[in-house]
Amino acid sequence: MNDMIIEVKDLHKTFIRKDTGTELKVLQGISTGIRKGEKIAVIGPSGSGKSTFLRCLNRMEEPTSGVITFNGEDITSPKCDINLVRRKMCMVFQHFHLFPHLTVRKNLTLAPVDLKLMTQDEADARAHELLSRVGLADKIDEWPDRLSGGQKQRVAIARALAMNPDVLLFDEPTSALDPEMIGEVLDVMKELADSGMTMYLVTHEMGFAHQVADRILFIDKGIISEEGTPDEVFDHPKQPRTIEFLSKVLRR
Amino acid sequence: MKKLLAVTLIISSLLIIASSSFADESPKLRSIDQLKNERLAAQRGTVGQFIAEDMLGDNKGRLLTTYEKYVDAIAALRQGKVRAVVMDEMPAKRFLNDVEGLAIMDKALSEENYAIGFRKGNKELVEAVNKALAEIKADGTLNAIFEKYYGTFLAGDSSTIKPEDIDFNKGAKGGKLVVGTEAGFAPYELRVGSGYIGIDVEMCAAIAKKLDRELVIENMNFDALPMAVSTNKVDMICAGITVTDERKENMDFSENYVVGAKQVAVVRADDYEK
Amino acid sequence: MTMKSNLSHQKGAGRGDILLGLVGLFLLYLLYDSGFFTAEAWADFNRRFYQNFVKDSRYMMLVDGLKATVFMTSGATVIGVIVGLILSVIRVAYKGGVPIPILNKFAEAYISVLRGTPAMVQLLIWNFTIFASARDLNTQYIAILAFGLNSGAYVAEIFRGGIESIDPGQMEAARSLGLSYGSSMRHVILPQALRNVVPMLFNEFIALLKETSIAGYIGIDDLTRAGQNIQALTLEHSQPLVMVAIIYLIIVLFLTHLVRKLENWLSRGKRG
Ligand SMILES: Nc1ncnc2c1ncn2[C@@H]1O[C@H](COP(=O)(O)OP(=O)(O)OP(=O)(O)O)[C@@H](O)[C@H]1O
Ligand SMILES: [Mg+2]
Numbered sequence: 001m002n003d004m005i006i007e008v009k010d011l012h013k014t015f016i017r018k019d020t021g022t023e024l025k026v027l028q029g030i031s032t033g034i035r036k037g038e039k040i041a042v043i044g045p046s047g048s049g050k051s052t053f054l055r056c057l058n059r060m061e062e063p064t065s066g067v068i069t070f071n072g073e074d075i076t077s078p079k080c081d082i083n084l085v086r087r088k089m090c091m092v093f094q095h096f097h098l099f100p101h102l103t104v105r106k107n108l109t110l111a112p113v114d115l116k117l118m119t120q121d122e123a124d125a126r127a128h129e130l131l132s133r134v135g136l137a138d139k140i141d142e143w144p145d146r147l148s149g150g151q152k153q154r155v156a157i158a159r160a161l162a163m164n165p166d167v168l169l170f171d172e173p174t175s176a177l178d179p180e181m182i183g184e185v186l187d188v189m190k191e192l193a194d195s196g197m198t199m200y201l202v203t204h205e206m207g208f209a210h211q212v213a214d215r216i217l218f219i220d221k222g223i224i225s226e227e228g229t230p231d232e233v234f235d236h237p238k239q240p241r242t243i244e245f246l247s248k249v250l251r252r
Numbered sequence: 253m254k255k256l257l258a259v260t261l262i263i264s265s266l267l268i269i270a271s272s273s274f275a276d277e278s279p280k281l282r283s284i285d286q287l288k289n290e291r292l293a294a295q296r297g298t299v300g301q302f303i304a305e306d307m308l309g310d311n312k313g314r315l316l317t318t319y320e321k322y323v324d325a326i327a328a329l330r331q332g333k334v335r336a337v338v339m340d341e342m343p344a345k346r347f348l349n350d351v352e353g354l355a356i357m358d359k360a361l362s363e364e365n366y367a368i369g370f371r372k373g374n375k376e377l378v379e380a381v382n383k384a385l386a387e388i389k390a391d392g393t394l395n396a397i398f399e400k401y402y403g404t405f406l407a408g409d410s411s412t413i414k415p416e417d418i419d420f421n422k423g424a425k426g427g428k429l430v431v432g433t434e435a436g437f438a439p440y441e442l443r444v445g446s447g448y449i450g451i452d453v454e455m456c457a458a459i460a461k462k463l464d465r466e467l468v469i470e471n472m473n474f475d476a477l478p479m480a481v482s483t484n485k486v487d488m489i490c491a492g493i494t495v496t497d498e499r500k501e502n503m504d505f506s507e508n509y510v511v512g513a514k515q516v517a518v519v520r521a522d523d524y525e526k
Numbered sequence: 527m528t529m530k531s532n533l534s535h536q537k538g539a540g541r542g543d544i545l546l547g548l549v550g551l552f553l554l555y556l557l558y559d560s561g562f563f564t565a566e567a568w569a570d571f572n573r574r575f576y577q578n579f580v581k582d583s584r585y586m587m588l589v590d591g592l593k594a595t596v597f598m599t600s601g602a603t604v605i606g607v608i609v610g611l612i613l614s615v616i617r618v619a620y621k622g623g624v625p626i627p628i629l630n631k632f633a634e635a636y637i638s639v640l641r642g643t644p645a646m647v648q649l650l651i652w653n654f655t656i657f658a659s660a661r662d663l664n665t666q667y668i669a670i671l672a673f674g675l676n677s678g679a680y681v682a683e684i685f686r687g688g689i690e691s692i693d694p695g696q697m698e699a700a701r702s703l704g705l706s707y708g709s710s711m712r713h714v715i716l717p718q719a720l721r722n723v724v725p726m727l728f729n730e731f732i733a734l735l736k737e738t739s740i741a742g743y744i745g746i747d748d749l750t751r752a753g754q755n756i757q758a759l760t761l762e763h764s765q766p767l768v769m770v771a772i773i774y775l776i777i778v779l780f781l782t783h784l785v786r787k788l789e790n791w792l793s794r795g796k797r798g
Contacts, residue, residue: 060698087704097699101717110713111703156699163703257546259775264553266768321754327763350761411582430661432745436758443747443755445582446590470665472745479650480745483658 004069005167005198006057006089007033011066013052013222026052028222030066034167039199041209041230044219045245050202053219054169057200058082058089071166087115090160094172096152098144104131104155105140108162123162130158134188150181154188161192168192170201206249210234218242280525281335284359287517290335293317293325297475299494300338303361303515307338320473321436326351329520340492341514346405346438348518355521364496366510368456369489369503371481377488381506384462388455394509397454401439410438415447420467421460429465431456432486434474440492443471452490455509478503578756578765591752592773598669598748599735605674606734607727610681613637615711617682618689622697624707633682640679646740648672653744669741677734684726688719721792728785732778739774749773 013027026049034040042050055061057068059075059082068075075085099107108130109123118126131137134154144152153173160168173189174182186208193199193212203209209216209230216233218226218241226233226242237243281287288307294300296318305312317334319325325337326347337344338361348354368385370378388394404410433452435443441450448469460467470486477489481503488506494513495505557563562571579585613633620630640648652672657663692715700710742751753770757763 058702060702083701083704083706085704086702090704091699091702093695093699093702095695097693097695099696099699099714099718101721111700111705114709114713115704159703257550259772259779261546261550261553262775263768263772264550264557266764266771321757323754323757323761323763326761330763347761428661436754438758442758443587444759445584445586470745471747473743476650476654476743476745479654483654485654485658485661 003036004033005036005071007067007069008057009067011053011056011068012064013049013056013061014064026222027056027063030219030222030224032217032224032227034198034200036166037196037198038215039193039197039201039213040215040217041213042200042202042217042219043204043206043209043245044217048219049222050219051171054091054171054200054202057169058086058091060091087111087117087163088166089169090163090165090167091169091171092153092156092160092173094176096144096149096156096176098147098152098156098159100144102144103140104136104142104144104147107144107155108159111159112162117163126162127158130161131155133161133191134158135184148181149177150184153177153181153185157185157188157192167198167200170199170203172202172204174203174205204249206234206246218245220245280523281357281519282525284357284361284517287336289315291315291317291333293319293328293334293337295322295325295339295474296320297477298339299362299364299496300340300515302496304338307361320475322347323436326354326518329354329518332520335523336517336519338515338517340437341516342405342439342492343437344516344518349406353521355519355524357517357519357524358526360514360516362515363512364494364515365508366492366513367495367505367508369478369481369493369499369505370487371484372503374504378504378506380463381459381488384459385507385509387462388458389509393458394455397451397458400454401451405439410442410449413444413449415444415449418447418449418454418457419461420457421464422466424460424464424466426464427466428468429456429460429463429488430468430470430486432470432472432477432480432489433491434477435469435471437474437492441490452492456490574760574762574765577760578762579769584756584759587747587752587755588749588769588773591747591749591755591770594666594741594746595735595738595749598666598673598738598741598746599731601667601670602673602677602734602738603731605670606677606681606730609675609678610685611716613678613682614685614689615716617686619707619711622707637679637682640676641683645673645676645737646743648676649740649744665744665746666741669738669744669746673734673738677730680730681727684723684730685719687726688723689715691722692718724788724792725785728781728788732781735777735781736774 009031011027011030012025015024015026016022017024030053042053044050052061056063063076066076070085070089073080073085075082099110102110105124105127108127109118109120112118112123112126113120128137128140131140134157136151136154136158139147139151139155144155147155157173170189174185177185182205186205189201189208190212201209201213213230216228216230217224218233218239220241226237226239233242234246237246288309289311292304292308292315294304294316301316301318304316308315317328319328322339322343325334325339328334329337330351330353336357341356341360344356348356368381400413404412433441435441435448435450437450439450440452441448448471453469457467470480472480474491477491477493478499480486481489492510492513493499495508499505579588613636616626616629616633620626649669649672653665653668657668660668696714696718697710700714701707705713738748739750741748742754747755749770753766756766760766
């Protein structure tokens with residue numbers, strides 16, 4: 001259990017609509033974890049709670065109940081400084097969310113410099129190195145609006161990497177991209193995975209999940225209804241819901 | 253280029269509006285009594301306003317217009333918006349000197365006295381000022397001031413009087429004597445450049461000297477003066493203020509320094525037959 | 527910028543110029559008709575112009591007044607932006623889950639009181655009630671405070687609109703990197719919000735510039751009051767006021783020009 005980076009115990013998340021007061025139980029008892037260097041793909045139908053699960057991990061959403069530990073520390077306790085946790089558990093979003101008023105360079109260096117983890121010079125050097133890694137070294141002084149979708153997402157990945165995180169959380173990183181740009185982003189992620197990065201990946205790219213992931217979580221109606229290696233889940237699914245879901249997405 | 257054109261247009265239209273006046277067909281004015289049913293103007297908060305209100309009675313809401321400044325009231329008169337302006341005789345005479353086509357109706361509307369106003373209950377300062385006032389009356393200082401201004405202003409040339417020649421007793425040991433006034437009431441007070449001249453100004457300077465204090469002038473709107481003195485914003489107010497019973501209820505006055513100042517009606521010369 | 531929009535832009539301006547020219551001609555005719563172009567009228571105009579502005583360096587009264595107006599407007603602008611920024615961040619932060627209910631209530635009350643009462647009344651209260659006994663304080667500072675705090679309430683609403691128009695994903699992205707709420711606000715949200723609200727802010731300051739014309743009420747010889755002082759001096763009604771109006775107009779046109787430049791500069795890096 002010692003090489004577990006994140007452990008989740010009985011995680012619940014209930015949204016309460018402000019206007020009507022009705023409750024929406026999105027996560028209903030999730031217990032799981034991720035080892036150092038492990039890549040876990042999270043799949044499931046739309047609205048099943050995948051994003052919410054990911055966002056609870058860095059407390060972008062406040063869990064309703066349950067315990068999440070990160071490197072052994074209970075991050076759901078009030079004593080935990082969540083900002084320190086987030087430095088080491090960075091997120092890549094479906095819609096990139098680059099900072100449009102800052103150049104690519106500043107997008108990468110803002111957080112490390114502001115948090116005094118690096119000087120501006122160190123951060124600049126690191127930014128150059130990371131941009132080379134994602135194939136965009138020549139765009140370092142470009143404005144985000146002048147990049148294509150695929151380029152933006154690669155910059156967003158570099159921005160997360162600039163924090164030297166222990167874990168990366170990807171929430172459908174290719175869903176907002178034109179088909180011809182998906183490949184370039186998946187290539188970067190593949191390279192990351194091969195380099196030993198610990199990754200949670202919510203995706204609809206089943207082929208990529210099969211290829212890269214060590215483990216697949218199938219989330220349905222707020223619980224992990226099936227879990228296993230890609231071979232187990234994709235090729236020999238046991239639950240009828242999994243079979244139904246896979247038959248739908250794979251047919252497309 | 254386009255902007256320049258636009259600016260020129262706006263200026264010229266303003267000039268057109270300014271130069272157009274209203275034709276007036278009604279018979280000419282002969283006596284003061286006729287004014288009871290005419291449109292009148294006065295400066296806001298002055299005794300002229302109260303007299304006009306009395307004259308118009310129930311019609312004052314319809315017929316009386318009050319302005320922030322005398323210049324505005326006179327402009328309204330010249331443009332035919334009102335038939336007469338009720339104001340103090342001295343400033344009225346100055347208007348007659350400098351502005352063409354005005355006349356003062358023969359009979360005065362009333363006579364009153366000017367005094368300096370204080371916050372109600374400020375006995376100490378009232379007494380000190382009264383003492384100083386008596387002294388400058390006795391030694392002829394006050395009279396000299398009156399003569400200097402009557403001579404120059406009514407002769408139509410005030411540019412010989414320079415604000416920098418008036419001694420404000422700068423750096424006096426007794427602290428500041430802050431006087432509120434409305435410096436658009438020649439010959440009593442007038443802003444010239446970045447300084448002030450006028451009978452009231454020079455009189456206050458003489459009083460300040462007697463009190464060993466430095467004179468500081470605060471130039472405000474006339475109707476803000478009572479508020480300024482009652483909230484201690486200024487020590488006293490001196491702006492050709494007429495002593496009335498009503499005002500006495502809300503502030504204290506010094507001894508009079510002008511007795512028998514007249515309130516007159518200023519009209520257009522071509523609208524007046526003696 | 528495409529060829530097409532360039533062309534249509536020019537065409538629109540051309541039509542406007544013609545219209546302006548026609549109106550101008552008509553006004554010139556009216557001036558001619560009213561006898562403005564006769565020799566005597568010109569001589570009279572020039573004599574009055576000399577009296578109002580040239581004699582005894584009276585234009586200096588306008589210059590000094592302009593200085594006071596500019597001083598008050600700039601001072602109030604600085605206070606307005608600072609106060610507005612603080613108030614809007616309080617309100618947005620409270621809405622975003624930062625537990626500051628008392629501050630938020632205060633900000634709400636501040637905004638509704640200062641926006642719900644006339645600036646003139648506020649100015650009088652500041653001068654004659656709150657600072658009644660502060661006589662050694664330059665009245666212009668009181669005016670700056672009054673106008674600045676008043677403007678802050680309006681600026682707060684402008685900023686709030688600007689902040690709320692920023693995609694919430696921006697805040698999430700900043701926070702997900704470990705930046706604090708304050709840092710995210712400062713480095714990510716506010717710069718973008720500011721860029722969005724620059725035109726509205728400038729309009730607010732142009733309004734403020736004009737609003738300072740009531741400062742004469744508390745005894746400040748601002749530009750408007752300087753015109754009135756010249757009026758009282760020369761007993762001339764129209765020229766001083768028209769001159770004052772022209773000066774205000776020139777400043778406002780200049781500021782409007784400036785804001786265009788600024789907008790262009792701010793939108794660098796945006797696709798265009
Ligand atoms: N902030 C919120 N407030 C209220 N309801 C929410 C909120 N966020 C998510 N939900 C609801 O929670 C449910 C799960 O949402 P979530 O985004 O986790 O689904 P998902 O599995 O990521 O779906 P998708 O594949 O479409 O992204 C949905 O019904 C959604 O409407
Ligand atoms: Mg989702």
